[in-house]
Amino acid sequence: MKRLTQLLVLGLGFGLQQNAMATTITVTDVKGAPLPNVMVMQTPVVGHTLDLSDSGYPPDKVLNQADASYTKFTNPEGKVHFDTYPGQKVRIRLRAPDMEDTTFSMNSDEAKTAVMKLIDDPLRRAESRPANTWLAELNLDNDASLKKHYIMQCGFCHQQGSHFFRRPREQESWDEIIYRMVGYGSRLHDDAQERLPKLLFEEYSRLYQNPGLIPEGTPWSPYLPDTDITEWPIGDAFSQMHDLLYHSNGMVYVGDNLQDRLYEVNPNTGEYVVYRMKRENFDKHGGLMGKRLSSFPKHEAFSGIHSFAESPKDGHIFITTSYQQRLVEFDPVSKEFINHQMENGYYPHTVRIDQQDRVWFTMALSNQIALFDRKTSKFTMFDLPNRGARESLTVNGMGIILKLMDWGLPLANWFPIDKQSTGMPLPYGIDITPNGDVWFARLHADSIGKIDGKTLEIKMYDTPFVGPRRLRSDSKGNLWIAAFPESMIVKFDPIKETFTNFPLPVQPLGSETPYSLNVDRERDIVWINGNTSDALYSYDIDLDEWSHYPMPKRVTFTRDVEIAPNGDVFTSNSSFPSWHIEDGQPTLIRLRPDYRLEEKKQQTTDASTSSGNE
Numbered sequence: 187m188k189r190l191t192q193l194l195v196l197g198l199g200f201g202l203q204q205n206a207m208a209t210t211i212t213v214t215d216v217k218g219a220p221l222p223n224v225m226v227m228q229t230p231v232v233g234h235t236l237d238l239s240d241s242g243y244p245p246d247k248v249l250n251q252a253d254a255s256y257t258k259f260t261n262p263e264g265k266v267h268f269d270t271y272p273g274q275k276v277r278i279r280l281r282a283p284d285m286e287d288t289t290f291s292m293n294s295d296e297a298k299t300a301v302m303k304l305i306d307d308p309l310r311r312a313e314s315r316p317a318n319t320w321l322a323e324l325n326l327d328n329d330a331s332l333k334k335h336y337i338m339q340c341g342f343c344h345q346q347g348s349h350f351f352r353r354p355r356e357q358e359s360w361d362e363i364i365y366r367m368v369g370y371g372s373r374l375h376d377d378a379q380e381r382l383p384k385l386l387f388e389e390y391s392r393l394y395q396n397p398g399l400i401p402e403g404t405p406w407s408p409y410l411p412d413t414d415i416t417e418w419p420i421g422d423a424f425s426q427m428h429d430l431l432y433h434s435n436g437m438v439y440v441g442d443n444l445q446d447r448l449y450e451v452n453p454n455t456g457e458y459v460v461y462r463m464k465r466e467n468f469d470k471h472g473g474l475m476g477k478r479l480s481s482f483p484k485h486e487a488f489s490g491i492h493s494f495a496e497s498p499k500d501g502h503i504f505i506t507t508s509y510q511q512r513l514v515e516f517d518p519v520s521k522e523f524i525n526h527q528m529e530n531g532y533y534p535h536t537v538r539i540d541q542q543d544r545v546w547f548t549m550a551l552s553n554q555i556a557l558f559d560r561k562t563s564k565f566t567m568f569d570l571p572n573r574g575a576r577e578s579l580t581v582n583g584m585g586i587i588l589k590l591m592d593w594g595l596p597l598a599n600w601f602p603i604d605k606q607s608t609g610m611p612l613p614y615g616i617d618i619t620p621n622g623d624v625w626f627a628r629l630h631a632d633s634i635g636k637i638d639g640k641t642l643e644i645k646m647y648d649t650p651f652v653g654p655r656r657l658r659s660d661s662k663g664n665l666w667i668a669a670f671p672e673s674m675i676v677k678f679d680p681i682k683e684t685f686t687n688f689p690l691p692v693q694p695l696g697s698e699t700p701y702s703l704n705v706d707r708e709r710d711i712v713w714i715n716g717n718t719s720d721a722l723y724s725y726d727i728d729l730d731e732w733s734h735y736p737m738p739k740r741v742t743f744t745r746d747v748e749i750a751p752n753g754d755v756f757t758s759n760s761s762f763p764s765w766h767i768e769d770g771q772p773t774l775i776r777l778r779p780d781y782r783l784e785e786k787k788q789q790t791t792d793a794s795t796s797s798g799n800e
Contacts, residue, residue: 209268210297213260213280220264221302223406224282227738228268229255231275231291241486242422243447244460247521252418252456255773257738259410266411268294281738283403284311312397313352317741318718319403320347322697323393326385332378335605338629338653338671339374340367341699343762345718348741350766354391357383369598370478373607373630404693404719404734412780415738417759418456420449423770424484427758429536430774431494432748434501435518440758440774441491441505444482448491448505448516451774453756463489463507463514464523473509474532476592482763489514493536493746497560499543504558506534506547513537513545513558513565528565531556532584536656540618540639548613548626551588553581555613555626555637568637570613570628571646573606580609606630615656615702619663619680627654627667634667634678650685651676656702658712660727666712668700675703675714675725691732692719704747706755713755715744722747722757722777735777740768744775754778 209228213221233253237244244250260266268276271294278300280288285302292298305311312319324347326333340346360383368374374382393399421427421442428443440449446465451458469488470476479485490509497504505514513534515524528534531554537547545558555568572578580587591597601609611631618624622639634654635646653670657678660666665678673696674689692698700723701715714723716734720742724733737744743761750756755777764772 209271209276209278209292209294211260211266211268211278211280212297212299213264213266214299214301216301216303220260220262221282222260222262222264223408223410224260224264224266224280224285224302225257225406225736225738226260226266227255227257227279227281228270229253229277229279230271231277240460240462241445242424243445246462247459250458250460252420252451252458254456255417255419255738257415257417259406259413261411262408270294283406284314309394309397312393312400313349315400316403316718316720317345317347317351318692318697318699319400319694320352320393321718322401322694323399324389326389327381332381334652334671335375335378336382337699339372339378341718342372342670342701343367343370344766345741345743345761346699347718348766352390352394354394355387357387360384360386365599366481368603369481369596371598373603373610375603375605375607377605379603401694404691404721404736406736407734409733409780410735413735414778415735416453416776416778417738417773418451418453418458419771419773420451420458421445421447421764421772423763423765423767425764425772426762427760427764427772427774428491429493429746430748430756430758431496431503432750432756433496433503433518437518438748438756438774439494439503439516439518441494443491443508444479444485444487444762446487446489446491449774450518453754453774453776461516461521461523463491464525465489466525469510470592472592473507474511474588474592475509477594478591492534493547495537495539495545497539497543497545498541499560504537504539504545506537508533508535508550510534513547513556526558526563526565528556530554530565530567532588535614536616538616538618538624540622540624542622546616546618546624546637548616550612550614551584551610553577553611553613553628555616555624568642568644570611570635570644573608573611573631577609577611615654615658615668617658617665619659619665620661621663623680625657625659625665625680627657629653629655629670634665636680647678647683649676651687655700658703658705659707660705660710660712661707662710666703666705668703668714670699670701673698673700675700675712688725690714690716690723691734692716692721692723698723701743701745702747704749706749706753708751709753713747713749715747715757717743717745722755724755724779733779735779737775739773741766743767 426443430440446463448461489507492506503516511528513526531549533551535548535550557566607630612629614629616626624637655670657667703714710727712725744757748756
């Protein structure tokens with residue numbers, strides 16, 4: 187209700203200030219009719235000059251200023267207003283589904299009318315559509331299982347169906363790409379490695395030559411004019427802004443996985459500071475997987491900064507480092523790092539902290555859950571069940587395998603890979619329910635599990651779907667799981683031990699790859715990364731209502747979601763590599779969603795209270 191009131195007040199006062207400082211854009215079609223729901227982005231023509239003297243990045247612990255882009259959507263009258271960048275010259279970009287982009291510059295205190303027209307050329311119209319529309323039409327020999335496997339193993343670093351894949355590419359080129367991706371860590375099974383190069387060559391050639399086959403994407407909804415999006419550019423085309431954390435101090439922390447840099451961003455001002463991860467004398471470039479990215483043109487990863495969690499006790503930030511046997515602690519007050527070395531386990535992945543201030547995280551390559559007790563500074567490893575003798579041999583020998591790979595032996599390409607990804611169940615997402623139980627997902631083993639918060643006993647559950655990636659708990663203790671290759675999220679009821687599917691409202695249906703999700707526990711809204719359709723999605727649990735929010739850039743690939751106390755939603759543009767993004771520039775993204783759902787909840791509550799009083 188408070189947000190709605192603020193919007194009304196701003197609307198009433200707009201007439202007093204628009205001539206003085208506001209940018210006013212009116213968008214029409216070629217016949218002069220107003221166009222609602224047009225995405226309008228505003229950026230400054232001349233921005234701040236950054237000191238990029240540290241290998242192309244701002245120096246350690248120096249204050250910087252990001253030049254934000256602001257995106258809004260036109261109202262039913264085709265109008266949108268900005269009060270940002272007063273007195274400056276700004277660049278405006280207009281975008282709408284199946285319409286020509288329109289870009290122009292203007293003074294920020296001007297009013298301008300712009301005309302948009304439909305894209306006439308069928309190929310250019312198909313090219314303007316998000317990756318999921320191309321992915322939906324990709325027919326891999328009518329083999330649904332192969333397509334799910336392809337999506338899961340070839341879509342976790344970047345989009346499939348994006349502009350980099352739509353051009354016809356020779357079969358030999360696909361062979362080379364697949365070989366390189368398996369070396370990077372894809373677990374594409376042997377049969378798929380044999381079949382896919384020919385199928386991808388044929389299918390992308392067919393679609394490129396017949397662009398009319400590409401369907402329309404998800405329509406943009408009428409609530410978008412009550413939404414605004416801010417983006418702050420951080421890093422460069424060689425960065426990977428992986429996970430992020432909204433901290434209780436109001437700052438947002440983002441990790442550059444490829445450059446070992448932690449970004450501390452003030453979302454109120456756009457100011458940010460970069461902190462270089464602390465290195466030990468024995469650290470090697472690339473850490474325990476030094477040769478994995480040897481063909482990547484630029485990276486300074488010694489640690490591989492990955493996931494974040496805030497301590498409820500003192501606000502310290504705990505960070506997993508996927509390239510080391512290490513948990514990192516960062517003090518946001520002193521700005522100092524503490525490295526906590528581990529003797530066992532490989533690939534620290536996703537991290538959460540319970541109310542007892544115990545740090546829990548998944549160990550992706552050693553099939554374990556790790557616990558760090560801050561009181562004793564000791565680690566405890568919980569071994570998860572292996573799926574047979576061969577998997578036990580691989581998991582137990584992971585240290586030797588990584589050492590051989592570090593010597594330059596391409597074992598990832600030499601070792602056979604079966605359809606079950608035997609040897610790598612991959613513990614992935616993790617979260618803690620309100621009762622203190624620790625839940626985790628195993629991506630390749632199609633299972634989730636629980637560590638009892640009191641007894642520390644482990645219980646496993648097979649999932650009736652493929653690819654459980656990350657999971658989060660709602661306020662009632664139910665788990666919400668991202669089913670990555672299934673285009674849906676799944677609720678698991680720990681009391682009834684039942685799974686319920688919730689397909690994403692993407693068009694075409696079934697074409698999304700939800701990488702991750704988070705639950706706004708105060709409002710019980712699930713926020714989902716729509717990283718193939720250039721969007722975020724939300725699902726209001728109480729109202730059983732979905733929302734779809736298109737992102738400003740094409741080829742937007744996000745991996746994590748954070749929620750501020752006021753309901754603002756943060757994510758980061760984190761494609762690997764980042765040069766896949768529309769302009770090659772990764773960003774921190776803040777979405778301020780419309781508040782119609784909050785109003786509906788208030789109305790429902792009022793009606794229920796009134797009925798009860800009667």
